[in-house]
Amino acid sequence: MQVWLDSLLALLSLPQYGLTTLFVVAFVSATLLPMGSEPALFGLLKLNPEMFWPAVLVATAGNTLGGALSWWMGYGAHKMADKYAHSSHHLRALAWLERMGPKACLLSWLPLVGDPLCAVAGWLRLSFWPCVLYMAIGKFGRYVVMTVALLYIWPDS
Template sequence: MIELWGLFIASFAAATLLPGGSEVILVGLYLKGNEPAVSLWLVATLGNTLGAVVTVWMGRVVARSRPPKPKHAWQLRWHLRLQKHGSPILLMSWLPLVGDGLCLLAGWLRLNWRGVLLFITLGKALRYLLVLLLATPWG
């Protein structure tokens, strides 16, 4: 049980603006074999999703003092992409560095919470599923 809490904390921290790599912990626990793969997958997905939600919330807090009016070309590009694609672009929220920025921008642009939560969760769940599948010994 303590291992699952450790995985949760690592997954949560990895999804915030803090650095971290929860995949290594996930694979280590999976190969150790003390916990069912489904439990590891669910805990990692939940922790990482909640961490991303914190980043979205931070974006909403920033939007209060700095409304979404891009001043730089890169800000305008991401602003237009998020407005064009909306919440589905958050399927990429699992990407290192880019994902944190997408979550922050989603909050800053005040995207719909349901869509944000759905696509962040789906992206995180698929990533951890792929990590577990790649770690599975096939032979």
């Protein structure tokens, strides 16, 4: 089993497969599925440090498109959430999001709340392209900071 896993990881870390794998993992992790793309990005860059910028850009693109999918899922789920419309936490969160508008999607990089935030932005029917732009900025910043920290500040962690 270990030999098979090592072979699979070696195959997926090859530049011709690594970026595709990274894109898929980043895309899926930006949906409401509990998954993180940072280990895939870190692993790819640990094996191929010369691919820093292409890998960060591919991860950003995949994660942003996944966030856009979450926006569309939220947009389509607008009527299903009506049963929660009277919760005080729900009303406060909605008021904050409506006040912030698409800029709230800058926080889409946050663990646990970032991905649902994209869905709620769609549910509120916040403007799609500004939301996607702010998602991309937030996610790009997260990938740059985390990757630099893992590769250069704490390389032996």
